[in-house]
Amino acid sequence: MARLLLLLTLLLIAxxxxxxxxxxxxxxxxxxVTVYRQPGRVKGAMDRLWPGGYALITETRTVxxxxxxxxxxxxxVAEGLMPETAALSxxxxxxxxxxxxxxxxxxxxxxxxxxKRRVTLQRTNRKTGKVSREDxxxxxxxxxxxxxxxxxxxxxxxxxxxxxxxxxxAVPAGLSARPTLSVIAxxxxxTRATLQLTYLAEGFDWSADYVxxxxxxxxxxxLMAWLTVANGGVTAFPDARLSxxxxxxxxxAKAPQPRPGGGALRLSCWPLDITSTHPGxxxxxxxxxxxxxxxxxxxxxxxxxAHRRSAPMLMxxxxxxxxxxxxSPPPEDVGDLKLYRAPVAVDISANGQKQVVLLxxxxxxxxxxxxxxxxxxxxxxxxMTLRLRLQNSKSDGLGLPLPxxxxxxxxxxxxxxxLTGEAEVADKAEGERVDYDIAQSADVRLTTRVxxxxxxxxxxxxxxSNARPFDVVAEVTIAQDxxxxxxxxxxxxxxxxxxxTIPANDSRTLDYMERLPR
Amino acid sequence: MRHARxxxxxxxxxPAAALAQDSNDPTGGTAQGDIxxxxxxxxxxxxxxxxSLSLSAGRNRIEFPDVSARIRPETVNLSGxxxxxxxxxxxxxxxxxxxxxxxxxxQELTLVRTNPATGAETRERAKVLAANGGIVLQIGxxxxxxxxxxxxVRVVFDRVPPNLRARPTLSVTVxxxxGGTVPARLSYLTPNLxxxxxYVALFDAATGAMDMQGWVTLTNNTGTSFTNAKTLLVxxxxxxxxxxxxxxxxxxxxxxxxxxxxxxxxxLGDYYLYPLPQRTTIxxxxxxxxxxxxxxxxAARSTYEYVNGWLGSSTEPMSASSVLKFxxxxxxxxxxxxxxxxxRVYMRDARGDPQFVGENRIDHTPLGSSMALRxxxxxxxxxxxTIDQRWETRMRYTxxxxxxxxxxxxxxxxxxxxxxxxxxxxxxxRRVSADRMEWSVPxxxxxxxxxxxxxxxxx
Numbered sequence: 013m014a015r016l017l018l019l020l021t022l023l024l025i026a027x028x029x030x031x032x033x034x035x036x037x038x039x040x041x042x043x044x045v046t047v048y049r050q051p052g053r054v055k056g057a058m059d060r061l062w063p064g065g066y067a068l069i070t071e072t073r074t075v076x077x078x079x080x081x082x083x084x085x086x087x088x089v090a091e092g093l094m095p096e097t098a099a100l101s102x103x104x105x106x107x108x109x110x111x112x113x114x115x116x117x118x119x120x121x122x123x124x125x126x127x128k129r130r131v132t133l134q135r136t137n138r139k140t141g142k143v144s145r146e147d148x149x150x151x152x153x154x155x156x157x158x159x160x161x162x163x164x165x166x167x168x169x170x171x172x173x174x175x176x177x178x179x180x181x182a183v184p185a186g187l188s189a190r191p192t193l194s195v196i197a198x199x200x201x202x203t204r205a206t207l208q209l210t211y212l213a214e215g216f217d218w219s220a221d222y223v224x225x226x227x228x229x230x231x232x233x234x235l236m237a238w239l240t241v242a243n244g245g246v247t248a249f250p251d252a253r254l255s256x257x258x259x260x261x262x263x264x265a266k267a268p269q270p271r272p273g274g275g276a277l278r279l280s281c282w283p284l285d286i287t288s289t290h291p292g293x294x295x296x297x298x299x300x301x302x303x304x305x306x307x308x309x310x311x312x313x314x315x316x317x318a319h320r321r322s323a324p325m326l327m328x329x330x331x332x333x334x335x336x337x338x339x340s341p342p343p344e345d346v347g348d349l350k351l352y353r354a355p356v357a358v359d360i361s362a363n364g365q366k367q368v369v370l371l372x373x374x375x376x377x378x379x380x381x382x383x384x385x386x387x388x389x390x391x392x393x394x395x396m397t398l399r400l401r402l403q404n405s406k407s408d409g410l411g412l413p414l415p416x417x418x419x420x421x422x423x424x425x426x427x428x429x430x431l432t433g434e435a436e437v438a439d440k441a442e443g444e445r446v447d448y449d450i451a452q453s454a455d456v457r458l459t460t461r462v463x464x465x466x467x468x469x470x471x472x473x474x475x476x477s478n479a480r481p482f483d484v485v486a487e488v489t490i491a492q493d494x495x496x497x498x499x500x501x502x503x504x505x506x507x508x509x510x511x512x513t514i515p516a517n518d519s520r521t522l523d524y525m526e527r528l529p530r
Numbered sequence: 531m532r533h534a535r536x537x538x539x540x541x542x543x544x545p546a547a548a549l550a551q552d553s554n555d556p557t558g559g560t561a562q563g564d565i566x567x568x569x570x571x572x573x574x575x576x577x578x579x580x581x582s583l584s585l586s587a588g589r590n591r592i593e594f595p596d597v598s599a600r601i602r603p604e605t606v607n608l609s610g611x612x613x614x615x616x617x618x619x620x621x622x623x624x625x626x627x628x629x630x631x632x633x634x635x636x637q638e639l640t641l642v643r644t645n646p647a648t649g650a651e652t653r654e655r656a657k658v659l660a661a662n663g664g665i666v667l668q669i670g671x672x673x674x675x676x677x678x679x680x681x682x683v684r685v686v687f688d689r690v691p692p693n694l695r696a697r698p699t700l701s702v703t704v705x706x707x708x709g710g711t712v713p714a715r716l717s718y719l720t721p722n723l724x725x726x727x728x729y730v731a732l733f734d735a736a737t738g739a740m741d742m743q744g745w746v747t748l749t750n751n752t753g754t755s756f757t758n759a760k761t762l763l764v765x766x767x768x769x770x771x772x773x774x775x776x777x778x779x780x781x782x783x784x785x786x787x788x789x790x791x792x793x794x795x796x797x798l799g800d801y802y803l804y805p806l807p808q809r810t811t812i813x814x815x816x817x818x819x820x821x822x823x824x825x826x827x828x829a830a831r832s833t834y835e836y837v838n839g840w841l842g843s844s845t846e847p848m849s850a851s852s853v854l855k856f857x858x859x860x861x862x863x864x865x866x867x868x869x870x871x872x873x874r875v876y877m878r879d880a881r882g883d884p885q886f887v888g889e890n891r892i893d894h895t896p897l898g899s900s901m902a903l904r905x906x907x908x909x910x911x912x913x914x915x916t917i918d919q920r921w922e923t924r925m926r927y928t929x930x931x932x933x934x935x936x937x938x939x940x941x942x943x944x945x946x947x948x949x950x951x952x953x954x955x956x957x958x959x960r961r962v963s964a965d966r967m968e969w970s971v972p973x974x975x976x977x978x979x980x981x982x983x984x985x986x987x988x989x
Contacts, residue, residue, distance in 0.1 A: 046885055068886045095817050096728045096747045097874060109810060110745070110819040127696055128595075138682075139649035152696040156626030159690070165640065166687040168627035173682035174644060186755070186813060212874075212886060255879075260849065260907035261888030264872060269749070269817060282631035285664030286678040345933070347735065347832065347877045347887040348852040348908035413909060413932075441910045441932040443978075444847060489845075493920055503926075505843040506917040 040071035044253035056436035057418040063217035063244040092214035117187040119277035123154040132179040170279035220417030239370040258415035259349035389462030455479040477519040565759040573724030598720035599753030610714030612707030622698035642684035722751040727871030740830035744823030765869035766801030789898025830856040840945025847912035930978035
């Protein structure tokens, strides 16, 4: 029996050690942030106000672990943290479990925890200032109002018109200021451990913003790209190693996360109509402009910390821009994706946008052509689209991976820099063709006409007219089945491409027979 | 023998010791007894709660606080020696100020008025006549409306109506054979407590190896914490009365060939069981992760895949999918069956830091399966499809590779139905089904390859 008692005592001590306590890690020593684009956005710029991408954040933290089992809480992590992605390395004996708690310290959360428990009810006399306190037990809440039980009986809180409040004896252990990630870890003896915490977090995005200046010869572009990174969260990452990933890694929709229950605490009462008020249901509620005001507030909260991009307008005789800083090193391959690093450590501020130079190619060969499509045969003439075509190869002054984003094309006109147009571009690997569709041309037009036809065939006649004082190249896409097979036309996808050079102030035509599907 | 009988006593004392630790926290206690939770994949859980009830002989009404707020009352079962259930109620009419006043119509209550000039309090009794929009009271012989003058009035109720609850409450009326303390087991099903698996795979392309960690992710949205619970996870989706699952219920397509091996893991019918090694507290609004798999150096390789629909074509090159291939076999694989979940794949960059390269979902995967996980779209490997000729359809697939090493792309053409013949092809392919044909196309480094195939669809 004595042996058993000893065993019992030992077990109790062990149970005491198991509750060794909580260690809080409140800051990271080093942070590196890798930003991924919004899944599913193949081309185009990001939405700075609503960053839809995510980031892989690696934090190095130092903690002092006591002997035995302890709970380690991580504070100051990005608030878009996806807890199922969190990984921790560097723990001396591994991690038993990881928890993300969303029970929040809030008025409703306090009432919820203290339901059926003892609190102090304090009333202040408005006239004399006398404070009276009494013990109370919360009988109902927080949904639909709070009812407390006192010596006198049951009362609803906040319905008497007197100043009254509840005093809670302590902060409940399970409630935290914001959703918190914690782990249960153990150590043989007190240890100072250097941990690496890695997780994915929402609320980040990036895109490439190309600025293309047409050179005086009209045959080359000075192509420069900004790497624009946005952090839509409230957590800042000072002095971080920043990199971005181009490509489209698979990303599933996020699994639903537990939500903090309760919401706001509303002290609702019984109906409080009196004889001098109108019945509430006889009046329509007043229309307010609150929603619009809130949206305005939302706009004001966003702080743009980076260089403002040139507005799409004529910038007459602007001084030449200072030479941009050296671009980032060329990208490296991570699997089938491209990783770009910012050359120096940067501050990623909360609700901010940051730009660093991504690449600079001063002489990229460009071809100017006009494109159109055969659609209806009513004989009307439609403007063709001006397309700038680059070949992403070394011999044409490029030959490097070009991540997706938006391009703004500028031209020098009479000594002033003028915006020609903007276009969205997708990811382009080395060796691919890059097309910028930037403007509609009123001077180069396509006319498509059906001249005759029967049940099986239609005869088409296409005409391209050029009102410009120099030769232009036109490409017309014909998504039809042409009979007989035209030897001179290129096949692309399921269409024929009619490529033709039109001399200055002249026009060219093409006649062909379309075979109709049976 | 005597020791064996005393051991349960020790076990019973331990949770009590843990409770004593936070006895200074007024919110720490729970009315739950010895809790065991069995959690299924589809967000459904079986809770077994062993409590000691103090009963008197005969009919007893027992209330059970701290059961799941989402309890399915029709699944409740209470068992104990000498207990027989008379009736069982689940009350969810919630106590709130307006309900309290509504139920007080016709009854008396106390008003406490405060004089705004002196602060003096006066008390009087009043009878509630009506609670429609406002409260009409009878005080002695006069009729008035509560707080018609806007002055502060405290309303003190004598009692709370018995059927109004602060929380949805389960109550059971039992017939006890004898009085005293009776051990009883309460068991019920609750939704909003479920789990999935989350995997972290660190893939090294140079050595063709992969480290994989598996984590169970428990999500508790029941509104109730389960303290110090014995936890058992069941990998499988029990039917919930909707009948057989249909062919269109989405499959992740990650299993290339289903495995045929068995492991020593505990089973329940066709489901695998994952007991957690230690008791754990599943707090409300908590997402908890517990490790269940840690494999180092399993063989894996990456390939590319492109699937083209019938008469699919594009003027721009389209990215091929990056595919990670591995096996769950005991020989050269992960050596464990994988419960359904999400695999996140990481690779190391030039500095040795892991970077995320994509994720995808897997279904419940038997041991010995060969897997193909599509992790994303390749930046440098693309396919441009051209229809060279219609009627007897001649397709041209231009596969380009901007990487510095040669790759092999598994190209598939779908939509062949049964009767489409292939009279000519520039590379020998495999007809994997009546509807689908596949080619493995080697593409040199920084180069491109054309594959041309003629399909005769016979009409």
